[in-house]
Amino acid sequence: MNVQLFIPCFVDQLYPQTAFNMVKVLEKLGCTVHYNANQTCCGQPAFNAGFQHECKDVATKFLKDFSGSDFILAPSASCTGFVRNYYSKIFDNSSVHNEVKDLSKRLYEFSEFLTDVLKVENVGAKLEGKATYHDSCAGLRECKIKEGPRKLLNNVEGLELVEMNDVETCCGFGGTFAVKFEPISVAMADQKVNNALATGAQYMISTDLSCLMHLEGYIKQKGHNLRTLHLADVLANGW
Incomplete structure:
Protein backbone atom coordinates (compact mmCIF):
# COMPACT_ATOMS: atom_id res chain seq x y z
CA MET A 1 0.00 0.00 0.00
CA VAL A 117 -7.54 0.74 7.70
CA LEU A 118 -4.72 -1.75 8.31
CA LYS A 119 -6.71 -3.44 11.13
CA VAL A 120 -3.54 -3.70 13.23
CA GLU A 121 -3.47 -3.50 17.03
CA ASN A 122 -0.05 -5.02 17.78
CA VAL A 123 3.12 -3.87 16.01
CA GLY A 124 5.53 -5.76 18.28
CA ALA A 125 6.61 -2.73 20.31
CA LYS A 126 8.19 -2.95 23.77
CA LEU A 127 8.40 -0.31 26.50
CA GLU A 128 8.83 -1.05 30.19
CA GLY A 129 6.91 1.10 32.64
CA LYS A 130 3.58 2.70 33.46
CA ALA A 131 1.87 5.17 31.13
CA THR A 132 -1.25 7.27 30.95
CA TYR A 133 -2.93 8.47 27.76
CA HIS A 134 -4.01 12.04 27.03
CA ASP A 135 -7.03 12.49 24.75
CA SER A 136 -6.38 15.62 22.73
CA CYS A 137 -9.40 17.81 22.00
CA ALA A 138 -8.87 17.43 18.26
CA GLY A 139 -8.38 13.68 18.45
CA LEU A 140 -11.41 13.08 20.63
CA ARG A 141 -13.84 15.67 19.32
CA GLU A 142 -12.84 16.36 15.72
CA CYS A 143 -11.53 12.92 14.68
CA LYS A 144 -13.57 10.77 17.12
CA ILE A 145 -10.42 8.91 18.22
CA LYS A 146 -10.79 7.21 21.57
CA GLU A 147 -10.25 3.44 21.73
CA GLY A 148 -7.75 2.96 18.90
CA PRO A 149 -4.63 4.38 20.61
CA ARG A 150 -5.50 2.53 23.80
CA LYS A 151 -5.74 -0.78 21.93
CA LEU A 152 -2.33 -0.16 20.39
CA LEU A 153 -0.80 0.77 23.75
CA ASN A 154 -2.34 -2.20 25.55
CA ASN A 155 -0.44 -4.44 23.13
CA VAL A 156 2.95 -2.85 23.86
CA GLU A 157 4.97 -5.44 25.73
CA GLY A 158 5.97 -4.32 29.23
CA LEU A 159 3.72 -1.25 29.27
CA GLU A 160 1.01 -0.79 31.88
CA LEU A 161 -1.67 1.69 30.79
CA VAL A 162 -3.62 3.53 33.50
CA GLU A 163 -6.33 6.17 33.10
CA MET A 164 -5.99 9.56 34.75
CA ASN A 165 -8.87 11.59 36.18
CA ASP A 166 -10.61 14.06 33.83
CA VAL A 167 -8.86 12.40 30.92
CA GLU A 168 -11.05 14.17 28.34
CA THR A 169 -10.32 17.66 29.72
CA CYS A 170 -8.22 20.02 27.58
CA CYS A 171 -4.52 20.39 28.40
CA GLY A 172 -4.65 24.17 27.89
CA PHE A 173 -2.62 24.51 24.69
CA GLY A 174 -5.20 25.41 22.05
CA GLY A 175 -2.65 26.96 19.70
CA THR A 176 -2.72 30.75 20.16
CA PHE A 177 -4.93 30.27 23.24
CA ALA A 178 -1.78 29.46 25.22
CA VAL A 179 -0.32 32.82 24.20
CA LYS A 180 -3.43 34.99 24.53
CA PHE A 181 -4.62 33.48 27.80
CA GLU A 182 -1.39 32.30 29.40
CA PRO A 183 -2.57 32.13 33.06
CA ILE A 184 -5.58 29.99 32.15
CA SER A 185 -3.46 27.82 29.86
CA VAL A 186 -0.86 27.22 32.58
CA ALA A 187 -3.56 26.36 35.13
CA MET A 188 -5.04 23.80 32.72
CA ALA A 189 -1.61 22.27 32.13
CA ASP A 190 -1.10 22.09 35.88
CA GLN A 191 -4.36 20.18 36.32
CA LYS A 192 -3.56 17.77 33.49
CA VAL A 193 -0.01 17.07 34.68
CA ASN A 194 -1.07 16.56 38.29
CA ASN A 195 -3.77 14.13 37.18
CA ALA A 196 -1.13 12.21 35.22
CA LEU A 197 1.30 12.21 38.13
CA ALA A 198 -1.41 10.91 40.46
CA THR A 199 -1.54 7.68 38.44
CA GLY A 200 2.13 6.98 39.13
CA ALA A 201 2.82 6.98 35.40
CA GLN A 202 6.31 7.51 34.01
CA TYR A 203 5.00 8.41 30.56
CA MET A 204 2.19 10.59 29.23
CA ILE A 205 1.32 9.53 25.68
CA SER A 206 -0.86 11.21 23.05
CA THR A 207 -1.54 11.40 19.32
CA ASP A 208 -0.86 15.15 19.35
CA LEU A 209 2.59 16.64 19.76
CA SER A 210 1.07 20.11 20.05
CA CYS A 211 -0.47 19.08 23.38
CA LEU A 212 2.68 17.26 24.42
CA MET A 213 4.85 20.26 23.54
CA HIS A 214 2.78 22.42 25.87
CA LEU A 215 2.74 19.84 28.66
CA GLU A 216 6.44 19.05 28.28
CA GLY A 217 7.30 22.71 28.81
CA TYR A 218 5.28 22.81 32.02
CA ILE A 219 6.72 19.50 33.26
CA LYS A 220 10.31 20.66 32.70
CA GLN A 221 9.67 24.02 34.35
CA LYS A 222 8.33 22.25 37.44
CA GLY A 223 10.96 19.50 37.40
CA HIS A 224 8.48 16.63 37.46
CA ASN A 225 9.59 13.07 36.71
CA LEU A 226 7.22 12.51 33.79
CA ARG A 227 8.13 11.99 30.14
CA THR A 228 5.89 12.89 27.20
CA LEU A 229 5.82 10.57 24.17
CA HIS A 230 3.95 10.54 20.89
CA LEU A 231 2.23 7.26 20.10
CA ALA A 232 4.50 6.70 17.07
CA ASP A 233 7.58 6.95 19.29
CA VAL A 234 6.16 4.25 21.56
CA LEU A 235 5.18 1.92 18.71
CA ALA A 236 8.64 2.22 17.10
CA ASN A 237 10.36 1.23 20.36
CA GLY A 238 11.86 -2.14 21.24
CA TRP A 239 12.45 -3.69 17.81
Whole structure:
Protein backbone atom coordinates (compact mmCIF):
# COMPACT_ATOMS: atom_id res chain seq x y z
CA MET A 1 0.00 0.00 0.00
CA ASN A 2 1.32 3.45 -0.96
CA VAL A 3 0.91 6.20 1.60
CA GLN A 4 1.82 9.88 1.66
CA LEU A 5 3.16 11.52 4.81
CA PHE A 6 1.90 14.92 5.92
CA ILE A 7 4.28 16.19 8.59
CA PRO A 8 2.94 19.32 10.35
CA CYS A 9 5.13 22.41 10.71
CA PHE A 10 5.95 22.00 14.40
CA VAL A 11 6.72 18.29 14.02
CA ASP A 12 9.08 19.04 11.14
CA GLN A 13 10.87 21.75 13.12
CA LEU A 14 10.83 20.40 16.68
CA TYR A 15 10.06 16.65 16.69
CA PRO A 16 11.35 15.19 13.40
CA GLN A 17 12.17 11.86 15.07
CA THR A 18 8.44 11.20 15.47
CA ALA A 19 8.06 11.43 11.70
CA PHE A 20 10.91 8.97 11.18
CA ASN A 21 9.30 6.63 13.72
CA MET A 22 6.05 6.77 11.75
CA VAL A 23 7.94 5.66 8.68
CA LYS A 24 9.60 2.85 10.66
CA VAL A 25 6.25 1.46 11.85
CA LEU A 26 4.50 1.85 8.50
CA GLU A 27 7.29 0.12 6.58
CA LYS A 28 7.26 -2.75 9.07
CA LEU A 29 3.54 -3.14 8.30
CA GLY A 30 4.23 -3.35 4.57
CA CYS A 31 3.48 0.21 3.45
CA THR A 32 5.50 2.09 0.86
CA VAL A 33 5.93 5.57 2.31
CA HIS A 34 6.31 8.71 0.20
CA TYR A 35 7.13 12.24 1.36
CA ASN A 36 6.58 15.31 -0.78
CA ALA A 37 9.34 17.67 0.31
CA ASN A 38 7.44 20.65 -1.14
CA GLN A 39 4.67 20.38 1.48
CA THR A 40 4.21 23.17 3.96
CA CYS A 41 1.30 23.88 6.35
CA CYS A 42 -2.37 22.89 6.34
CA GLY A 43 -3.35 26.50 7.11
CA GLN A 44 -4.78 25.99 10.59
CA PRO A 45 -2.69 28.67 12.40
CA ALA A 46 -3.73 31.35 9.89
CA PHE A 47 -7.38 30.27 10.03
CA ASN A 48 -7.49 30.33 13.84
CA ALA A 49 -5.88 33.77 13.89
CA GLY A 50 -8.56 35.15 11.57
CA PHE A 51 -6.52 35.29 8.37
CA GLN A 52 -8.93 33.27 6.27
CA HIS A 53 -7.78 34.60 2.89
CA GLU A 54 -4.17 33.67 3.63
CA CYS A 55 -5.36 30.32 4.98
CA LYS A 56 -7.12 29.59 1.69
CA ASP A 57 -3.87 30.23 -0.21
CA VAL A 58 -2.03 27.74 2.01
CA ALA A 59 -4.88 25.23 1.81
CA THR A 60 -4.90 25.48 -2.00
CA LYS A 61 -1.23 24.50 -1.99
CA PHE A 62 -2.01 21.62 0.37
CA LEU A 63 -4.59 20.30 -2.11
CA LYS A 64 -2.00 20.37 -4.91
CA ASP A 65 0.73 18.80 -2.78
CA PHE A 66 -1.50 15.88 -1.84
CA SER A 67 -3.37 15.29 -5.07
CA GLY A 68 -3.72 11.71 -6.26
CA SER A 69 -5.30 8.63 -4.75
CA ASP A 70 -2.90 7.57 -1.96
CA PHE A 71 -3.82 7.60 1.71
CA ILE A 72 -2.38 10.62 3.54
CA LEU A 73 -1.16 10.09 7.10
CA ALA A 74 -0.34 12.67 9.77
CA PRO A 75 1.07 12.36 13.31
CA SER A 76 -1.46 14.99 14.39
CA ALA A 77 -5.18 14.73 15.02
CA SER A 78 -5.27 18.52 15.18
CA CYS A 79 -4.14 19.04 11.58
CA THR A 80 -6.16 16.04 10.38
CA GLY A 81 -9.29 17.35 12.06
CA PHE A 82 -8.80 20.82 10.62
CA VAL A 83 -8.53 19.58 7.04
CA ARG A 84 -11.48 17.22 7.44
CA ASN A 85 -13.81 19.64 9.16
CA TYR A 86 -12.91 23.07 7.81
CA TYR A 87 -11.64 22.68 4.25
CA SER A 88 -15.22 22.08 3.09
CA LYS A 89 -16.14 25.48 4.56
CA ILE A 90 -13.06 27.25 3.18
CA PHE A 91 -13.73 25.90 -0.32
CA ASP A 92 -17.53 25.92 -0.14
CA ASN A 93 -19.19 26.39 -3.54
CA SER A 94 -15.83 26.36 -5.31
CA SER A 95 -14.46 24.43 -8.29
CA VAL A 96 -12.42 22.16 -5.99
CA HIS A 97 -15.36 21.09 -3.81
CA ASN A 98 -15.20 17.45 -4.93
CA GLU A 99 -11.41 17.42 -4.65
CA VAL A 100 -11.73 18.54 -1.02
CA LYS A 101 -14.27 15.79 -0.29
CA ASP A 102 -11.91 13.19 -1.77
CA LEU A 103 -8.95 14.52 0.19
CA SER A 104 -10.90 14.35 3.45
CA LYS A 105 -11.66 10.68 2.85
CA ARG A 106 -7.99 9.85 2.19
CA LEU A 107 -6.53 11.72 5.17
CA TYR A 108 -5.99 9.80 8.41
CA GLU A 109 -4.37 10.42 11.74
CA PHE A 110 -1.61 7.83 12.29
CA SER A 111 -3.31 5.66 14.94
CA GLU A 112 -6.67 5.50 13.20
CA PHE A 113 -4.99 4.40 9.98
CA LEU A 114 -3.35 1.51 11.84
CA THR A 115 -6.53 0.37 13.59
CA ASP A 116 -9.24 1.31 11.07
CA VAL A 117 -7.54 0.74 7.70
CA LEU A 118 -4.72 -1.75 8.31
CA LYS A 119 -6.71 -3.44 11.13
CA VAL A 120 -3.54 -3.70 13.23
CA GLU A 121 -3.47 -3.50 17.03
CA ASN A 122 -0.05 -5.02 17.78
CA VAL A 123 3.12 -3.87 16.01
CA GLY A 124 5.53 -5.76 18.28
CA ALA A 125 6.61 -2.73 20.31
CA LYS A 126 8.19 -2.95 23.77
CA LEU A 127 8.40 -0.31 26.50
CA GLU A 128 8.83 -1.05 30.19
CA GLY A 129 6.91 1.10 32.64
CA LYS A 130 3.58 2.70 33.46
CA ALA A 131 1.87 5.17 31.13
CA THR A 132 -1.25 7.27 30.95
CA TYR A 133 -2.93 8.47 27.76
CA HIS A 134 -4.01 12.04 27.03
CA ASP A 135 -7.03 12.49 24.75
CA SER A 136 -6.38 15.62 22.73
CA CYS A 137 -9.40 17.81 22.00
CA ALA A 138 -8.87 17.43 18.26
CA GLY A 139 -8.38 13.68 18.45
CA LEU A 140 -11.41 13.08 20.63
CA ARG A 141 -13.84 15.67 19.32
CA GLU A 142 -12.84 16.36 15.72
CA CYS A 143 -11.53 12.92 14.68
CA LYS A 144 -13.57 10.77 17.12
CA ILE A 145 -10.42 8.91 18.22
CA LYS A 146 -10.79 7.21 21.57
CA GLU A 147 -10.25 3.44 21.73
CA GLY A 148 -7.75 2.96 18.90
CA PRO A 149 -4.63 4.38 20.61
CA ARG A 150 -5.50 2.53 23.80
CA LYS A 151 -5.74 -0.78 21.93
CA LEU A 152 -2.33 -0.16 20.39
CA LEU A 153 -0.80 0.77 23.75
CA ASN A 154 -2.34 -2.20 25.55
CA ASN A 155 -0.44 -4.44 23.13
CA VAL A 156 2.95 -2.85 23.86
CA GLU A 157 4.97 -5.44 25.73
CA GLY A 158 5.97 -4.32 29.23
CA LEU A 159 3.72 -1.25 29.27
CA GLU A 160 1.01 -0.79 31.88
CA LEU A 161 -1.67 1.69 30.79
CA VAL A 162 -3.62 3.53 33.50
CA GLU A 163 -6.33 6.17 33.10
CA MET A 164 -5.99 9.56 34.75
CA ASN A 165 -8.87 11.59 36.18
CA ASP A 166 -10.61 14.06 33.83
CA VAL A 167 -8.86 12.40 30.92
CA GLU A 168 -11.05 14.17 28.34
CA THR A 169 -10.32 17.66 29.72
CA CYS A 170 -8.22 20.02 27.58
CA CYS A 171 -4.52 20.39 28.40
CA GLY A 172 -4.65 24.17 27.89
CA PHE A 173 -2.62 24.51 24.69
CA GLY A 174 -5.20 25.41 22.05
CA GLY A 175 -2.65 26.96 19.70
CA THR A 176 -2.72 30.75 20.16
CA PHE A 177 -4.93 30.27 23.24
CA ALA A 178 -1.78 29.46 25.22
CA VAL A 179 -0.32 32.82 24.20
CA LYS A 180 -3.43 34.99 24.53
CA PHE A 181 -4.62 33.48 27.80
CA GLU A 182 -1.39 32.30 29.40
CA PRO A 183 -2.57 32.13 33.06
CA ILE A 184 -5.58 29.99 32.15
CA SER A 185 -3.46 27.82 29.86
CA VAL A 186 -0.86 27.22 32.58
CA ALA A 187 -3.56 26.36 35.13
CA MET A 188 -5.04 23.80 32.72
CA ALA A 189 -1.61 22.27 32.13
CA ASP A 190 -1.10 22.09 35.88
CA GLN A 191 -4.36 20.18 36.32
CA LYS A 192 -3.56 17.77 33.49
CA VAL A 193 -0.01 17.07 34.68
CA ASN A 194 -1.07 16.56 38.29
CA ASN A 195 -3.77 14.13 37.18
CA ALA A 196 -1.13 12.21 35.22
CA LEU A 197 1.30 12.21 38.13
CA ALA A 198 -1.41 10.91 40.46
CA THR A 199 -1.54 7.68 38.44
CA GLY A 200 2.13 6.98 39.13
CA ALA A 201 2.82 6.98 35.40
CA GLN A 202 6.31 7.51 34.01
CA TYR A 203 5.00 8.41 30.56
CA MET A 204 2.19 10.59 29.23
CA ILE A 205 1.32 9.53 25.68
CA SER A 206 -0.86 11.21 23.05
CA THR A 207 -1.54 11.40 19.32
CA ASP A 208 -0.86 15.15 19.35
CA LEU A 209 2.59 16.64 19.76
CA SER A 210 1.07 20.11 20.05
CA CYS A 211 -0.47 19.08 23.38
CA LEU A 212 2.68 17.26 24.42
CA MET A 213 4.85 20.26 23.54
CA HIS A 214 2.78 22.42 25.87
CA LEU A 215 2.74 19.84 28.66
CA GLU A 216 6.44 19.05 28.28
CA GLY A 217 7.30 22.71 28.81
CA TYR A 218 5.28 22.81 32.02
CA ILE A 219 6.72 19.50 33.26
CA LYS A 220 10.31 20.66 32.70
CA GLN A 221 9.67 24.02 34.35
CA LYS A 222 8.33 22.25 37.44
CA GLY A 223 10.96 19.50 37.40
CA HIS A 224 8.48 16.63 37.46
CA ASN A 225 9.59 13.07 36.71
CA LEU A 226 7.22 12.51 33.79
CA ARG A 227 8.13 11.99 30.14
CA THR A 228 5.89 12.89 27.20
CA LEU A 229 5.82 10.57 24.17
CA HIS A 230 3.95 10.54 20.89
CA LEU A 231 2.23 7.26 20.10
CA ALA A 232 4.50 6.70 17.07
CA ASP A 233 7.58 6.95 19.29
CA VAL A 234 6.16 4.25 21.56
CA LEU A 235 5.18 1.92 18.71
CA ALA A 236 8.64 2.22 17.10
CA ASN A 237 10.36 1.23 20.36
CA GLY A 238 11.86 -2.14 21.24
CA TRP A 239 12.45 -3.69 17.81
